[in-house]
Amino acid sequence: MSNSTTSPQSSPSVSPDEARHRRELLQESRELVISRLSKVIGEALTKMGDELSTLALDADDPKEQGLLLDAVDIVRQHRGEIELRFRRSFTNVFERRLFNRKAEDVSASAAGGMLELLDDAELQAKLEVDRLVQRSRGRLDPDEVLGIRARLAALVDREWFDEERHPASPDAVFEALKDSIAPLASEAGVRSTLLNAFEPHVSVELNQVYQSVNDRLRAGKVLPEIRPRIEGVGASRRKLADPVSETARQDSVPGVRRRDSGDQIGGATAGQGLPAGAAQAVAQLDARIEELLAEMSQGSVSARATATQILTNPDVFDAPQAPLASAPPKLLEALSRFAPPSGALIAPEHLFEQIDSGARESASPLDQLTVEMVSMVFDYIYTDKRLADSIKQQLLRLQVVAIKAALIDRSFFARRRHPMRMLIDRICEVAAEPDLELDAHSPVATGIEQIVDSLLSGFDNDLATFDQAREQVDDLLDQEQHRRTAKLARITKAAERAEAVLQAWSVARSRFVDRLEPDTPSFVKAFLDQWWSMVLAECEVSGPQSKIAPQEVLELGEILIWSVAPKSPDEVSRLAGIVPRLIKGLTQGLTVVKVQESDRKTFFDALLQEHTRAIAAAKQGQVPARNASNLQLGSDGRIRFNPATDAAPAVVSHEPLAQAISIDLAELGRGDYIEVDIKGEGEFLAFRLAWVSPAQQVFVLSRHPQGAMSLDRVKLVALFDHGRARIARRAMSTDSAIAAISTTDSQGPGA
Numbered sequence: 001m002s003n004s005t006t007s008p009q010s011s012p013s014v015s016p017d018e019a020r021h022r023r024e025l026l027q028e029s030r031e032l033v034i035s036r037l038s039k040v041i042g043e044a045l046t047k048m049g050d051e052l053s054t055l056a057l058d059a060d061d062p063k064e065q066g067l068l069l070d071a072v073d074i075v076r077q078h079r080g081e082i083e084l085r086f087r088r089s090f091t092n093v094f095e096r097r098l099f100n101r102k103a104e105d106v107s108a109s110a111a112g113g114m115l116e117l118l119d120d121a122e123l124q125a126k127l128e129v130d131r132l133v134q135r136s137r138g139r140l141d142p143d144e145v146l147g148i149r150a151r152l153a154a155l156v157d158r159e160w161f162d163e164e165r166h167p168a169s170p171d172a173v174f175e176a177l178k179d180s181i182a183p184l185a186s187e188a189g190v191r192s193t194l195l196n197a198f199e200p201h202v203s204v205e206l207n208q209v210y211q212s213v214n215d216r217l218r219a220g221k222v223l224p225e226i227r228p229r230i231e232g233v234g235a236s237r238r239k240l241a242d243p244v245s246e247t248a249r250q251d252s253v254p255g256v257r258r259r260d261s262g263d264q265i266g267g268a269t270a271g272q273g274l275p276a277g278a279a280q281a282v283a284q285l286d287a288r289i290e291e292l293l294a295e296m297s298q299g300s301v302s303a304r305a306t307a308t309q310i311l312t313n314p315d316v317f318d319a320p321q322a323p324l325a326s327a328p329p330k331l332l333e334a335l336s337r338f339a340p341p342s343g344a345l346i347a348p349e350h351l352f353e354q355i356d357s358g359a360r361e362s363a364s365p366l367d368q369l370t371v372e373m374v375s376m377v378f379d380y381i382y383t384d385k386r387l388a389d390s391i392k393q394q395l396l397r398l399q400v401v402a403i404k405a406a407l408i409d410r411s412f413f414a415r416r417r418h419p420m421r422m423l424i425d426r427i428c429e430v431a432a433e434p435d436l437e438l439d440a441h442s443p444v445a446t447g448i449e450q451i452v453d454s455l456l457s458g459f460d461n462d463l464a465t466f467d468q469a470r471e472q473v474d475d476l477l478d479q480e481q482h483r484r485t486a487k488l489a490r491i492t493k494a495a496e497r498a499e500a501v502l503q504a505w506s507v508a509r510s511r512f513v514d515r516l517e518p519d520t521p522s523f524v525k526a527f528l529d530q531w532w533s534m535v536l537a538e539c540e541v542s543g544p545q546s547k548i549a550p551q552e553v554l555e556l557g558e559i560l561i562w563s564v565a566p567k568s569p570d571e572v573s574r575l576a577g578i579v580p581r582l583i584k585g586l587t588q589g590l591t592v593v594k595v596q597e598s599d600r601k602t603f604f605d606a607l608l609q610e611h612t613r614a615i616a617a618a619k620q621g622q623v624p625a626r627n628a629s630n631l632q633l634g635s636d637g638r639i640r641f642n643p644a645t646d647a648a649p650a651v652v653s654h655e656p657l658a659q660a661i662s663i664d665l666a667e668l669g670r671g672d673y674i675e676v677d678i679k680g681e682g683e684f685l686a687f688r689l690a691w692v693s694p695a696q697q698v699f700v701l702s703r704h705p706q707g708a709m710s711l712d713r714v715k716l717v718a719l720f721d722h723g724r725a726r727i728a729r730r731a732m733s734t735d736s737a738i739a740a741i742s743t744t745d746s747q748g749p750g751a
Contacts, residue, residue, distance in 0.1 A: 025220045026155045029213050033168050034094065036209045038087045041177070044201035045079045047664075052197055058726055063189075071185070071193040078184050085183075090176035097167040098156060128192050129174045130312075131739050134416070136170040136203040137163075144210035150226050151217040168209065173202055285316070289365040296372065304376075307369055308742035311413035318414040327367045327407035332461070334359035335404045345382055346399055348372045367407060373741065374403045374412065380737035381428065386686065386728075388438035390445040391431035394452045395424065401455050408461055413738060419466035421734045426470050428733050434673065434686040434703045436480060447476040492691050495700050495710045497541060499693040502712055504537035511536075512557055515631060515641060517565055523606045524564050532557050535589045548589055556585040558639040562631045564610045567618040574633060579611060665696060665713065673728035674701060676719060686728050 049072055056068035075082075148168060149161040164171055177198055178191070185191045218224050289310070295303035311317060326332075334355035340346050348371045352360050363371075378399045382392065405420035406412035412421060427448060430436065438445055451472050459465050512528040536553045539546035559582050567575055583604070590600060632640045668674075670692055675684040687701035690708060699716050702708040711719070719725035 021220070022155050022222075025217060025222060029152065029155065029217060030094065030098075032213055032216065033209060034087065034091055036205075036212060037090060037168070037173060038083065040201060040205040040209070041086045041198070042079075042083050044198055045075055045082060047201070048194075048197045049075045052193070054726075057723065067187070067189045067193045070187065070190045071197065074181070074184050074190065074194065082180055082184065085180035086176055089179040090173065093172045093176050094167045097161070097165060097169075097172060098152065100158075128195060129171075129178055131735075132195055132199045133170045133174050135199060136174070136206065138416075139203045139207070140170075141207050141210070144207055144214055147214040147217075147223075147226060148210045151214060151222045154222055155217075168206075168213070170202070170206065173206070174198075177202075285310070286365050289369050293365060293368055293372070305742045307373065308413070308738060311369070311373060312738065312742070314411075314414045316414070318411040326410070327364075327370075328359075328362040330359045330362040331355075331367060332404060332407060335400055335407075336460070338400055340397065340400050345379060345396060346375065348375045351375075351400070351403075366410075370406050370410075370412070371403050374406050375399065376741050377734055377737045378402070380740050381424075381734075384428075384432075387428060387431035388445075390438055390440040390442070391427060391448060394445075394448050395427055395431070397452050398424070398427075398455065401459055404459070405463060405466065409463055416735060419463040419470075423466040423470045423473075425733045425735070426473050430473060430477065432673075432686075433688070435688040435690065436477075437704050444476050444480055448473065492700065495691060495693060495698045498710055498712060499695060499698040500541045501534075501537050502697045503695065504540045505534050508533035508536040508540075511554065512561075515558055515561055517561065517630070519565065520561055521564055521606075521610055523603065524560060524610075527603055528557055528560070531590065531593060531595055532560075532586075535592045538592045539589075547592055548585070552585065553589055555639060556582060556589065558631055558641060560586070560607075562633055562639055564607070564614065565631075567614045569618050569621070571633075572615050572618045575611065575615065578633075665699075665717065668692065668699070675726050675728045676701065677724040680724060684726070 052068050052072045052075065056065050056072065059065040059068060145163060145166075149163065149166045152167060153160050161167070163169070166172075174195065177195060181191055181194050185194060289307070292303045292307045292310075296307065335351075338351065338354055348368075351371065352363075352368075378396065381387070381395060384392075387395075402412075402420050402424065405418075409418060409420075412418045415421070430444065430448070431438065436442075436444055440446075451469050455465065455469055509529055512533055516525060516528075532553070535548075536550060536557070539548055539550045539553050559578060563575060563579065563582060586604075630642050632642060634640050668689055670689055672689040673686050674689055675686050677684050685703060685706070687703045687709075689699060690702040691698075691700035693699075697713050699711050699713070700708055701711065716725065
């Protein structure tokens, strides 16, 4: 494939100089996008090997572990090939979209269509990419997206690119990634694992790529200011097909039978206020759903995945022009009268058994599928052990309300911002919050119970009711936040001091290293590095309130170094005179830090033996040759530090303050969840990362009712490196539940 860039179209009013300027900017922008994204993929591959290995070690399911290990092998063996394939594939996608070319491997007959059928493998791959694209798109800055859509289009003299179809969109990136790894990963599960591993890296960096391109094009005077404009309804979505072509195409789709024009269509009758072609399309959709329901009743996982694909299609269920009516009033009224068992899942067949026959007969296949799939969402959420039981029971009470809401507004599965979905997700977030008091009688649990009671008795057909309920949940959390804020203030103050001590400790260690001599015994070096430098740090941070003045701590360290150096006979008396002060000062200073009594005794015993040995050697005239020392004892009994001497520098191997092996702590932020095995017995508890110091040296983890714990960088890294800490997976939400339902290798919740 050629890497040359086609020249942008030039309108007659554009001068030759301006056209050349556009071509140059286009070429520069193209190279900027491709090179930056290629770098992102390369850096992601560098990290993914370790990330996937860690996930594999944590995986409980042997199948999942096998997929992760296979993915690790591919990343490590084919990194260079993946980078090269991505650059080629993304370049192809970028130019195809930029210049509105057709893909070479996509025929016109396969393009678009409301009921286009895919085999299971293609379906799963498409669903997987769609989920990742949506996740990535949700993290982008709308202004940067708008800018790149408009400015790239201006360079090629086109209307603004659609959000989903601009040349550098998440869709384009993941399309290229999918094509890049497909030849290297034959198993669908491994491809899915790799794509999921790429997603966070791509999502984090895309905004930076967009910003770089927008900055360059603004500097090049390409749309320095962009005026928002109102686009036509559904402008970025695929329109329903032309009535004639749609009918002809559906006639050729195998396995889709047609209905007569008088049949029920999603609660409406074909021909009543609907265009004939659109009504026919909906009738065929209903017929296909009937078939899927029959297959699902036989346990077909692929039918369930296909049904999910249909319901999550925004072109059908979230487009203003889609001719899909709400469920019939009889069914909605019957659901309003239905009294579900408290705190229990309701099987769809049980629900239909309990409502009157007239309501059952009025339900279309789409209604039945909606009931089935909403119930399955609740089934998946119920299996999530991260949710507090008290809140989970209240969620289950909302099942029938959610079914009714999904029947009123068909976009429940296709639209993440469906009010009922947003409420369910918010309650799930609360139920998974480790730092909240969530027992059955807690203020939050009883508050949510009251909110659910109100919805059960008051919801009719206004979806704004769910927005109000979500605001009430937020009010509950605001009230609870006061308790957490007061507690966190105390912890934060202590953590800030801990960070100051750590920073002072690093400086103190270096100061003592400067004073060491080549023949200083190793036990003295270790004492100064591990304990006495910490004493100095604590005293410096405490200031006037310290038990011992920082300067006195430093001088005692210098005396200690001098005292264990070889002695001449005339220095023995001076050593004997200074040792009592030294021992007293060291003993007093060690009360500032926590040192085990056994360690303290071992040190002082070794120090006594060293002094005895030096004195005996001096008296016998056995004084070894000494290097020039940078510490001299003055006639006043005080040590003089002279760093200008020619003493050979002492080499001390510091234990690193942080050696992140299994995690990059820079990726952690406030609000993240971390699971910690406190006792080292394999029992992990979820904590919220409540505070991170500005220098990222101290981390505060909080959990109710255990309280909070402050960890320095060394301790937190050690927990991760020893497998006793891990990033907690987010709790189940409607989005993740729908994704799980659509997975063809899933046998159901809890499988």
